[in-house]
Amino acid sequence: MLDRRRRREPIVAYNWDFEGDNISLEDFAPEGEVYNVDIAMCIDATGSMSTLLDTVKNNALNFYRDVMESMDKKGKTIDQLRVRVIVFRDYIADGANAMLVTDFYTLPAENGEFSSLVHEVSAFGGGDRPEDGLEALAYAMRSDWTHGGSKRRHIIVVWTDDATHPLGFGKKAKQYPNGMPRDFDELTEWWGDATMPGRMDNNAKRLLIFAPEERYWTTIENNWDNVLFFPSKAGEGLRELDYREILDAIYNSI
Secondary structure, three states: OOOOOOOOOOOOOOOOOOEEEEEOOHHHHHOOEEEEEEEEEEEOHHHHHHHHHHHOOOOOOOOHHHHHHHHHOOEEEEEEEEEEEEEEEOOHHHHHHOOEOOEEEEOOOOOHHHHHHHHHOOOOOOOOOOEEEHHHHHHHHHEEEEEOOOEEEEEEEEOOOOOOOOOOOOOEEEOOOOOOOOOOOHHHHHHHHHOEOOOOOOOOEEEEEEEOOOOOHHHHHHHHOOOOEEOOOOOOOOOOOHHHHHHHHHHHOO
16 A cells, blocks of 8 residues: 555646747756756556556666766756655546555655655556546646745656546546546646746746657647657557656756
């Protein structure tokens, strides 16, 4: 079982596109800057995802060290690194196991707790092919993001090998949370943009999606700002994705 002390109750409630400019990810900040970084990991934990879960589990204890080493090579310093985990499946098929959410773990102080939590996650369930990935994304947006430090990054990473249901597909399940966006349009408003800020800090937010080229995931790629999309093979559990690719995507977004 997951650490229930870390569970939250349901909410009551690759290319960057800068108007055609070719801007490198390296241009986001000059060398020598100090960051507070929060990462919300949304992990599809249905049956086909065991390979990706094993990759995350096998590297959980080294995650802080590896991120810090990568940042040091770029001349950037992370003053505070926090990570939370959002495990998602399917509300109708999996009921109470559809969404498991933790608070943020501050690393390296809570490295052991973070690693233990990740090792307790197992791949099962899911029912039909699409999962409830948009609800997981909504949970991530509503994170208790850090407001400290002169520079911040609020990073959401989504890993899935499947399409996602429309928002609210699982409403008839009694475990479906209150306060979710009414539909995809409202979720888009939550993300916001430079002209109409949403729930996220527009300067700090980054969204990395490892998913098949399916409806909603491609809509997000093509229409939301500050998004990196890494197409995956549907139904194959992200077997083609290795740990170094995950690390590269994360530290290039900081």
